[in-house]
Amino acid sequence: MALQALHIEHIRNLKAVRLEGLSRVNVFYGENGSGKTSVLESIHLLGMARSFRGSSIKTLITHEEAHCTVFGASSRPGAEGLTPLGVQRTRQGEALIKIGGQVVRTVAELAEHLPLQVITADSFSLLTGPPGARRRFLDWGVFHVEHEFFGQWQRFQRCIKQRNMLLRRGNIDPRELEVWTRDLATFGEAINGFRATYFDALSERFATTIKQLAPSLAGLDLRFRRGWDAEQSYAEALHQGQSADVEQGYTHAGPQRADIRVMTGKHLAAETLSRGQQKLVICALKLAQGQLMSDAGRAECMYLIDDLPAELDENHSRLVCELLASMDAQVFITCVEPQEIRAVWPQHKELAVFHVEHGAVKLALAEE
Ligand SMILES: Nc1ncnc2c1ncn2[C@@H]1O[C@H](COP(=O)(O)OP(=O)(O)OP(=O)(O)O)[C@@H](O)[C@H]1O
Ligand SMILES: [Mg+2]
Structure with a gap:
């Protein structure tokens, strides 16, 4: 293109x-x-x-x-x-x-x-800002290599909106809540599956690009947090968190809370690296994404x-x-x-x- x-x-x-x-x-x-x-x-x-x-x-x-x-x-x-x-x-x-x-x-x-991939002064928020920017970054990559992802993502968004509306409304019919919880669990697992597969490829490619851009940062690694306890299925996490969801009026656990952490050993890269080093990490992440798209024949x-x-x-x-x-x-x-x-x-x-x-x-x- x-x-x-x-x-x-x-x-x-x-x-x-x-x-x-x-x-x-x-x-x-x-x-x-x-x-x-x-x-x-x-x-x-x-x-x-x-x-x-x-x-x-x-x-x-x-x-x-x-x-x-x-x-x-x-x-x-x-x-x-x-x-x-x-x-x-x-x-x-x-x-x-x-x-x-x-x-x-x-x-x-x-x-x-x-x-398009953009690298500007605002891109630092990818490391230092809240998780939303990192989720959008991850989803951009998944969207461009996995065509089924977008449909599942849209279904998940619709479903969580409905479930949260119900939770906020109060006076909840347990059967109605169960229907939304079941669908949310299905779409949430699907999104997470796409993200996790893509993340593995990204993290492998990032290891190469960061080594090329900043050999001294070659030890950095990426970690994926899916948004709920890794020991549980999403359905289990939703059921376990249901009373807190009902009490507070929104869905706590799920892919809407996923994040990527860039770590230098035990420390967060955002809290440790200099501005120049952070820029190199951002470039390495974004160039790795472009390479993965190209490899996927997109x-x-x-x-x-x-x-x-x-x-x-x-x-x-x-x-x-x-x-x-x-x-x-x-x-x-x-x-x-x-x-x-x-x-x-x-x-x-x-x-x-x-x-x-x-x-x-x-x-x-x-x-x-
Ligand atoms: N809506 C607007 N209508 C007309 N002019 C605008 C408008 N918004 C910004 N400008 C002007 O347009 C110019 C374009 O700015 P731009 O940010 O593209 O500059 P730049 O070459 O990237 O500068 P820098 O080196 O400082 O980053 C600026 O002079 C700005 O004052
Ligand atoms: Mg400018």
């Missing part, structure tokens, strides 16, 4: 940007506030129908404009021609999504078409890496670039000075370098 062309309209200070002939590796450089991160946000909008910064679409749309639009043309290896993709969002929050000229209703379809995922050199010394920037260069994924990188990437990327010929200035984006000459 690779974007060949990208047209952006009314995203932050990018009023009208047209990029043709994108390369496998695209570098956007420019001074603070020039619009580099906004280029990555535009690609994210094309793949996810929303930004990765903040939750409100209004902040993304250029002031005084009614809507923003991103159009892309993507190619797939082995497939002929390009697939046009388009996303338009209005200030009121409406979304129009088109793939191959057809309107599609769900972001899941778009995400399947343009799988479309290559695309990497949006905001300010790649930030927090990294030159040697570690080089190791990250070498690992990216060894993969087939298309990459969009931002940095302040082009030299920061040119100095560490293994093959200069692969790089398309763009200068971003006051919301305008121009292909830069070789050593500009």
Whole structure:
């Protein structure tokens, strides 16, 4: 999966940007506030129908404009021609999504078409934030390698919502609760099964990628917590916790509480590692996921890496670039000075370098 062309309209200070002939590796450089991160946000909008910064679409749309639009043309290896993709969002929050000229209703379809991995300053929350971000990270990987997962996940979400509504309502009919508990146990076990299988593969691959990016961190390991006592089936855990659930009005145990722990021996990586080391762990996790997708024969995922050199010394920037260069994924990188990437990327010929200035984006000459 690779974007060949990208047209952006009314995203932050990018009023009208047209990029043709994108390369496998695209570098956007420019001074603070020039619009580099906004280029990555535009690609994210094309793949996810929303930004990765903040939750409100209004902040993304250029002031005084009614809507923003991103159009892309993507190619797939082995497939002929390009697939046009388009996303338009209005200030009121409406979304129009088109793939191959057809309107599609769900972001899941778009995400399947343009799988994206983002590495930004906000990515640190993957290690230091609450478990929700880690569950979403894990589920992203499962979603892209196991097609049955999404259906089970949706069933689980519906079921737990219903069960929690019943628990909150009070005056509970035990037979009704039993029906929801039984279904929840079935869907919960299914989700957990997919996650556990994927986690084993991820943790094995992570051991390789972290060794490549930071040999001194090779001893790190990942642990999976499924969200209930590992000695019990989910049905057993739900029955054991039922009186607490009834008392407090929600379901305590289950995949909705799963987590991944990154450990340095007995300690949590988030509490021990330096910022640069944390960034390397995040890169190792995200690159491992892309590799697993590629191994599973799925479309290559695309990497949006905001300010790649930030927090990294030159040697570690080089190791990250070498690992990216060894993969087939298309990459969009931002940095302040082009030299920061040119100095560490293994093959200069692969790089398309763009200068971003006051919301305008121009292909830069070789050593500009
Ligand atoms: N809704 C908006 N409408 C118009 N301009 C906006 C809007 N939101 C942000 N901007 C401006 O758009 C510019 C784009 O910022 P962006 O974050 O892309 O810059 P950057 O090149 O990544 O900078 P840095 O190096 O500081 O990260 C900024 O100058 C910002 O003030
Ligand atoms: Mg930026």
